[in-house]
Amino acid sequence: MIKTFTPNDVLLYISKELPPAELIEFEEQLSSDQELMGFYIQCVTAFGLLKRAVVEPSEKSTNFILNYAKRPICR
């Protein structure tokens, strides 16, 4: 039976969570289904944009954690 893939499958595909057995069938449908391809492009673009907006913690916090991790164990 031919499976009809949905936008949820697009999200799983981008996250590399689609079952390996479904990959070829999914990619075939993706290349022929304009709506699915449109959603795929939107997702990839959004993921890229969102990943760039990562926030870095301050050096002070990082140093605090490092010092805590390096403190001797009291027995």
Place this chain on the structure above:
Amino acid sequence: MINAVLCDATLVSQYKLGNDEAFEVLLQRYKSKVFSTIYLIVKDRYMAEDLMQDTFVKCVDTIRSGKYNEEGKFAPWIMRIAHNLAIDAFRKQKRNPTIRMEDGQEAFSQFQFAEKGVDEHLSFIEKEKQVRAFVKQLPETQREVLILRIYGDLSFQEIADLTGVSINTALGRMRYALINLRKMMEKRQTIAYDKNFYSQ
């Protein structure tokens, strides 16, 4: 010197044996993911700094006390600690809102791009700030899934397990989050376009 490509489980074992450098590699590997996840949930940089420290302190204590379960994966485990602390803090904060400055200026905003060049900083800062502002405006359940997937790097199954919903619900929330983000971006572009039009 510890090899930075060692897997998480090896680094945890090394740290347990007393190699502090192994923990430093783990911290470098996860600090941005943990911090971004917390920050975008609680929406407050001061609080996010404190909660990131709490997350890693809990991580250190658990590993050192021998309570860390080696069968589990390190990434979902630390993201679960971060997520739970952030959600608790966010809910408390909603009950007792903090007073923010009139312009909404974030106290440490000038530090976050310290390692980037000046030109790069100027060209990206507005867009990155805007994207974070859009994420913060999403409904809580959508924001949670999006943050855990994009910044926490968790799989949808791991997100479903962590948030106590089915994988289809997690996927649905992600779809709506992306749809809403797109709408916000389009709306902003329309406003920007209109401003340009009328200023001519």
